Amino acid sequence: MEKYSGRCKCEKITFKIKGEPKWKVNCNCNWCQTTSGGAFRSFVLFNEEDIEYQSEMPTFYKDTKTDHGRPMSNIFCSTCGTIIGIKVHSMEQQHFSIGILDQRKNININCNIWGEEALQFVNYSKNSEVYKKGYWNDTGEKMKIEND
Numbered sequence: 001m002e003k004y005s006g007r008c009k010c011e012k013i014t015f016k017i018k019g020e021p022k023w024k025v026n027c028n029c030n031w032c033q034t035t036s037g038g039a040f041r042s043f044v045l046f047n048e049e050d051i052e053y054q055s056e057m058p059t060f061y062k063d064t065k066t067d068h069g070r071p072m073s074n075i076f077c078s079t080c081g082t083i084i085g086i087k088v089h090s091m092e093q094q095h096f097s098i099g100i101l102d103q104r105k106n107i108n109i110n111c112n113i114w115g116e117e118a119l120q121f122v123n124y125s126k127n128s129e130v131y132k133k134g135y136w137n138d139t140g141e142k143m144k145i146e147n148d
């Protein structure tokens, strides 16, 4: 039974997901900025075994020369350009862009990574955690934020 679903704008790519998110995070790294065209990316991560594409697979652009050394793919629809998410090849999960999930209005994200690369106008919501660099499984140095 699927819990989450999503699609690109032209609906060439559609998928369903049966598990719960493994992590939810906003990433402010340079790679996410330059490959998305936005200030940061908001991700919901699911285990790959929980994801079922009901269409053809999206396009993967694999970048082996990323700033932080891990090969990563930008995943998108080759027809309408909707960014489906990214794949960090050293991880078992897939990062979905929050905006393509049908359930996005019900999802909150209060974890932020790569704060040291964030653009100057980025504000963090109350009760947010901001990590200086990347982190996974509760490790990493937190940054102080002023948002009250």
Ligand SMILES: [Zn+2]
Residues within 6 Å of the ligand: 008, 009, 010, 011, 012, 013, 077, 078, 079, 080, 081, 082
């Ligand atoms: Zn599309």
Ligand SMILES: [Zn+2]
Residues within 6 Å of the ligand: 027, 028, 029, 030, 031, 032, 033, 114
């Ligand atoms: Zn990033």
